[in-house]
Amino acid sequence: MTSAAPRLLRVRCTRWDQVESFLRKKLRADGRLSMKVPFDAEVGAPVTLSLELPNQIVIALDGVVAASDAHERADATVVQLTGARYAIDRLAAMVDDARAGGEGGDLAATLSVREAELRRLRQQAAHEVLGVSRTPTLAELRRAWRVRARREHPDAVARYGSAALRLTAEEAMIHVTRAYQRLRDTVCADHRAVIAGTSVRTVGSIALEVAASPSVDVYAITSPVELVPTAPDRAGSVGLELPSLGPPVPSPPVEPPQVRDSDAAALDGFERPISGPLTLDLDLPPMPPERRARPSSQPRPALPLPPTAMTRAPTPATIEQSLRQARSGPGDRFVRAVHDRLALADHAGAAQIAAAAYHVYPRDPRLRALVEVAAAQAACAHGDRATAEAALEAAMSFDPDAAEPGRALALVRNAPTIEPALVQDRYR
Amino acid sequence: MSVAIGLDLGLDALRVAALVDDRVEAVATIPAVIGFANGQARIGAAAAALPAADRQDDLTAWLGRRSAGRDGDDGVAGVVWPMVARARRSPAELVGRLLRAGVYEVERRHGRAAGAVIAVPVELGAIERRVLRDAAAVAGLPAVRLIAAPAVAALAISDGQPARVLVVDAGAAALRVALVEHGDGAMDLVGYAVAVGAGGRAIDHALATQLAVESGRPVQTLLAIARRWKEGQPITGSLARIPRADELGLWITPSVRELDAAIAATLAAGAVTLDGVTHAILVGDGARLTALANRFAARVGNLAWPVDDPSMLTARGAARAAQLFVDEPATVIVDEIPSSFALGAGSAMASMVPVGAIAPTREVRLIARDRPDRTAVEVELWEELPVPRPYGRYQIGGLPPGTGAIAACELTVDVDRIPRIDASDLVNGAALTVTPLLEVGLAADAVAALRDQLAAWTP
Numbered sequence: 107m108t109s110a111a112p113r114l115l116r117v118r119c120t121r122w123d124q125v126e127s128f129l130r131k132k133l134r135a136d137g138r139l140s141m142k143v144p145f146d147a148e149v150g151a152p153v154t155l156s157l158e159l160p161n162q163i164v165i166a167l168d169g170v171v172a173a174s175d176a177h178e179r180a181d182a183t184v185v186q187l188t189g190a191r192y193a194i195d196r197l198a199a200m201v202d203d204a205r206a207g208g209e210g211g212d213l214a215a216t217l218s219v220r221e222a223e224l225r226r227l228r229q230q231a232a233h234e235v236l237g238v239s240r241t242p243t244l245a246e247l248r249r250a251w252r253v254r255a256r257r258e259h260p261d262a263v264a265r266y267g268s269a270a271l272r273l274t275a276e277e278a279m280i281h282v283t284r285a286y287q288r289l290r291d292t293v294c295a296d297h298r299a300v301i302a303g304t305s306v307r308t309v310g311s312i313a314l315e316v317a318a319s320p321s322v323d324v325y326a327i328t329s330p331v332e333l334v335p336t337a338p339d340r341a342g343s344v345g346l347e348l349p350s351l352g353p354p355v356p357s358p359p360v361e362p363p364q365v366r367d368s369d370a371a372a373l374d375g376f377e378r379p380i381s382g383p384l385t386l387d388l389d390l391p392p393m394p395p396e397r398r399a400r401p402s403s404q405p406r407p408a409l410p411l412p413p414t415a416m417t418r419a420p421t422p423a424t425i426e427q428s429l430r431q432a433r434s435g436p437g438d439r440f441v442r443a444v445h446d447r448l449a450l451a452d453h454a455g456a457a458q459i460a461a462a463a464y465h466v467y468p469r470d471p472r473l474r475a476l477v478e479v480a481a482a483q484a485a486c487a488h489g490d491r492a493t494a495e496a497a498l499e500a501a502m503s504f505d506p507d508a509a510e511p512g513r514a515l516a517l518v519r520n521a522p523t524i525e526p527a528l529v530q531d532r533y534r
Numbered sequence: 535m536s537v538a539i540g541l542d543l544g545l546d547a548l549r550v551a552a553l554v555d556d557r558v559e560a561v562a563t564i565p566a567v568i569g570f571a572n573g574q575a576r577i578g579a580a581a582a583a584l585p586a587a588d589r590q591d592d593l594t595a596w597l598g599r600r601s602a603g604r605d606g607d608d609g610v611a612g613v614v615w616p617m618v619a620r621a622r623r624s625p626a627e628l629v630g631r632l633l634r635a636g637v638y639e640v641e642r643r644h645g646r647a648a649g650a651v652i653a654v655p656v657e658l659g660a661i662e663r664r665v666l667r668d669a670a671a672v673a674g675l676p677a678v679r680l681i682a683a684p685a686v687a688a689l690a691i692s693d694g695q696p697a698r699v700l701v702v703d704a705g706a707a708a709l710r711v712a713l714v715e716h717g718d719g720a721m722d723l724v725g726y727a728v729a730v731g732a733g734g735r736a737i738d739h740a741l742a743t744q745l746a747v748e749s750g751r752p753v754q755t756l757l758a759i760a761r762r763w764k765e766g767q768p769i770t771g772s773l774a775r776i777p778r779a780d781e782l783g784l785w786i787t788p789s790v791r792e793l794d795a796a797i798a799a800t801l802a803a804g805a806v807t808l809d810g811v812t813h814a815i816l817v818g819d820g821a822r823l824t825a826l827a828n829r830f831a832a833r834v835g836n837l838a839w840p841v842d843d844p845s846m847l848t849a850r851g852a853a854r855a856a857q858l859f860v861d862e863p864a865t866v867i868v869d870e871i872p873s874s875f876a877l878g879a880g881s882a883m884a885s886m887v888p889v890g891a892i893a894p895t896r897e898v899r900l901i902a903r904d905r906p907d908r909t910a911v912e913v914e915l916w917e918e919l920p921v922p923r924p925y926g927r928y929q930i931g932g933l934p935p936g937t938g939a940i941a942a943c944e945l946t947v948d949v950d951r952i953p954r955i956d957a958s959d960l961v962n963g964a965a966l967t968v969t970p971l972l973e974v975g976l977a978a979d980a981v982a983a984l985r986d987q988l989a990a991w992t993p
Contacts (some may be wrong), residue, residue, distance in 0.1 A: 179865055246852070249717070249718055250719060251719035251720075252719065253718050253719070253720075254721035255720045255866060255868050256719035256720045256865075256866055258868040259720075259867045259868065259949070260894065260948075260949050261679065261858045261863055261867070261949065262858075262862065262863060262866055264649070264677065264679065264858045265648075265858060265860060265861060265862065266861075267676075267677060276894045276946070276948065276949070277896075279949075280894055280896050280946075281896060282894040283868075283891075283894075283895065284895075287891070287892065293689055311745075451699055465694060495882075496878075496880075496882035496883070499879075499880070499882040500882045500884050501901055503882075503899065503900040503940075504900070504901060504903060505756075505941065506900070506902070
């Protein structure tokens, strides 16, 4: 009789269990909706049900007010919805998906949860990402990483088939593994490689390994290639030599020395400076006789390990920040040492110092750039203009604030003959 | 009913298993042979019967084969297209047809699959992986994941408990040994070794060489005869004589001995001894399995875990791993990247991804322009394996004119160990356009065209 516009009945569900409860208690399979409504409803009046779901989908269904059954509650209004069958099936499927998914189920909710986690991960230090102490054991570290990987790996969200979710998981996994690898490198100086059973080690890890082992007295870096420590000689000193051709012998994981809490607190931040007896004797001077003569059985003081914190992915913003910050830092003395070597045209020495120091201070782009500069000087010595230019360009990209590589590059490009002095002069 | 597919892609055959509602079943073994008769593609046994000019054996060997002796621009995208039945065909199409045959077998029985896991060798490079992903798209798979074969084999026997499994995979191309660690819902490889000399083909070759020396007939002829015989095809020639069993044992001993070295290298890489291993399994197929099984049993003793069907175990494991497409996976498999990548602009190549990084991983390199008036820079991506191979060349465009603009070039190696490049402006963080100039693999429209073509094809 009345041809008024349909009344709108808005039902808003913010959680999937509410949807489930609505389906079970209010909406029957034959499309009859039975609930209290905030308006007077005559039988035959048109009603539109607007159902808002937690994933921001709104389902609208038209219907008319029907006469109450005997078994309906007295205060409830009954609405006979048209075409409700399909909607009910779809809602039930969505609820099932949500229940199976565990973490809110639907894609939008999962994505927002994961994105929030990712924002948190970007801010966290390595040990916070994995939820371990600052100096975990290798077993703790590995376990923590596995548990995180189980959750953050893109495979864990592959069932949603969503590219956005996959990329979010990918970045989270990158943060987790980077934290793990950084801490692992510190905890266990022995890198292993998966290629054909070889155990590959780097100069940096050798430095760490030597530093972490209290029985080692003297060490020297002889070449920036794979090195393994030799057995102690009579004086108790240890050198490093090229690995033998035999099968690689993995060294046992080195437990990190304990760091006093007060130290850790004081050193919270960019990096932990090397102090005490942990020195890289890169100038290779003859060792003082008193150090050489010290019996190796004498206990050595515990050494703090070099940096542990790799807190974020190098997103453009943080790269820029770190470029600014790194103009001075704990790597200063090595930068000076490399500059001195370059000024003397000792590119081999410069390369060794820069490479070793860069492994100890991996976030210092100046050292990374100096590795390239040393390579450029070496190339100049061989008259290889292309390589020298390439290395200097690389140096500029690693450390854009340094003026020397740019000037050296201009000289190298324009010089009629290539000689080490082109680079050398910039560092005098 | 949820369906997912596990595929074990080997040199000689594709093995197919399906996950149907938490139940894994072996579906088919399809020889990796494609042939064309009257313009119609044939796969597997039907193709093996065709004359040699009309068919291509060992399809997967073509995934990343490079053109030899050619250089220049052609080299960047230079995956060789083999000549089959007087036409050059892309490896993505050929392998795609093989995968399609496997997918068809599953979907014929159980209906549409949600996705597939392809078990691949650990050492498979990025180029091969990229071509394989294209092939999976050509085969019409909605989603695909490439996972290290030893890890899925270990998953197949896993009961969910922490374990350290030594997997010996007696493949046709090589014998591969891996040490897989499983615990806390994650699984990763801690050691890996490849012994090419103990692969099925190498053993065949050793036997044929012995017979050739004795009979004076060419090795290749004997190999061809042996192959036809294995495939059940009519043999036109004959072997010089049938060797006695003890002779066979003697002849293949040097090959089989490589198993010991491979196991030793794997354990050393994983920094454990056999005491630290909980299970050891031998998977694979062919006559080599018997000879290797004796050596394997002698080496690992009571760690050897009985496997019912060693040829299908990897495919079954892949099907189990494919659970990730339909449900939350009980175990995720984490892969390491045994090769490194180098990114360069102009002449300056810089190594980006360290060997042993865990996939996925991401590295950033800053690339400056050589002249301020350029709004685009070109970068090249190479894979170092350790022999460097070009992967692609990309143009990074959209840099604002003027001095000071630096492109932050982001190299991401995804879970399948396939690289991709994104770039942003270092100064304001704006995304830059990355256009592939030349890249390994097929363009998206070529993949779509092939997929449509294969959708109408019944293997």
